[in-house]
Amino acid sequence: MGDDGIAREDIAEADLVTRRGTFRTVAFRDAHDGNEHLVLIFGAVRTEESVLVRVHSECVTGDIFAAMRCECGEQLDAALDAIVREGSGVLVYLRGHEGRGIGLVAKVRSHVLQDEHGLDTIDSATALGYPVDTRDFGPAVRVLKHLGIRSVRLMSNNADKVDALESHGIVVAARVPLLVPANDHNIRYLTTKRDRLGHELPHLGTYSNGRLGTAGA
Numbered sequence: 436m437g438d439d440g441i442a443r444e445d446i447a448e449a450d451l452v453t454r455r456g457t458f459r460t461v462a463f464r465d466a467h468d469g470n471e472h473l474v475l476i477f478g479a480v481r482t483e484e485s486v487l488v489r490v491h492s493e494c495v496t497g498d499i500f501a502a503m504r505c506e507c508g509e510q511l512d513a514a515l516d517a518i519v520r521e522g523s524g525v526l527v528y529l530r531g532h533e534g535r536g537i538g539l540v541a542k543v544r545s546h547v548l549q550d551e552h553g554l555d556t557i558d559s560a561t562a563l564g565y566p567v568d569t570r571d572f573g574p575a576v577r578v579l580k581h582l583g584i585r586s587v588r589l590m591s592n593n594a595d596k597v598d599a600l601e602s603h604g605i606v607v608a609a610r611v612p613l614l615v616p617a618n619d620h621n622i623r624y625l626t627t628k629r630d631r632l633g634h635e636l637p638h639l640g641t642y643s644n645g646r647l648g649t650a651g652a
């Protein structure tokens with residue numbers, strides 16, 4: 436199977452009415468990672484232009500239960516809001532990406548080290564023998580190509596994600612920042628992503644001694 440190929444038995448689509456409006460939803464099973472992923476398409480996507488796209492990594496605690504220790508849920512909301520505001524766009528929801536790919540049990544185990552020993556999101560994973568990031572964005576690339584999308588404006592703060600898509604032949608014509616406000620619960624996670632994972636988070640202020648500063652104020 437080539438990069439563009441998703442077998443007929445591995446994909447299905449239907450309308451999905453949500454509180455934000457009616458999306459076209461595409462569920463597909465990726466032949467490489469074996470996971471079932473979901474795409475939400477809003478409006479009339481013009482594949483000859485750069486499409487507004489969010490490639491979102493599954494985070495059950497943040498996305499479904501609105502956990503405040505990470506910003507996943509708020510980013511998911513903000514991306515969907517932006518797509519609806521623009522009138523068209525695509526959200527690719529990638530399963531199997533919990534805790535940057537280490538899985539849900541491992542992620543929650545790492546939370547214990549964060550809460551009880553003050554480790555950050557990276558050190559808590561490595562202390563348990565887990566890799567920092569094992570996410571594979573191949574399924575997103577395959578489904579975008581399947582949908583005829585070759586160029587995107589990617590809603591992300593993560594340059595590595597841009598590189599991952601581009602290295603597989605998706606043009607990232609622009610990176611659209613997806614900045615959610617910091618709070619006392621997520622500030623340490625956000626500053627770690629900024630300082631140790633290279634995420635572009637210019638809205639964060641200084642942070643020291645467990646207190647949240649303010650950016651430019």
Ligand SMILES: [Zn+2]
Binds near residue numbers: 498505
């Ligand atoms: Zn999360």
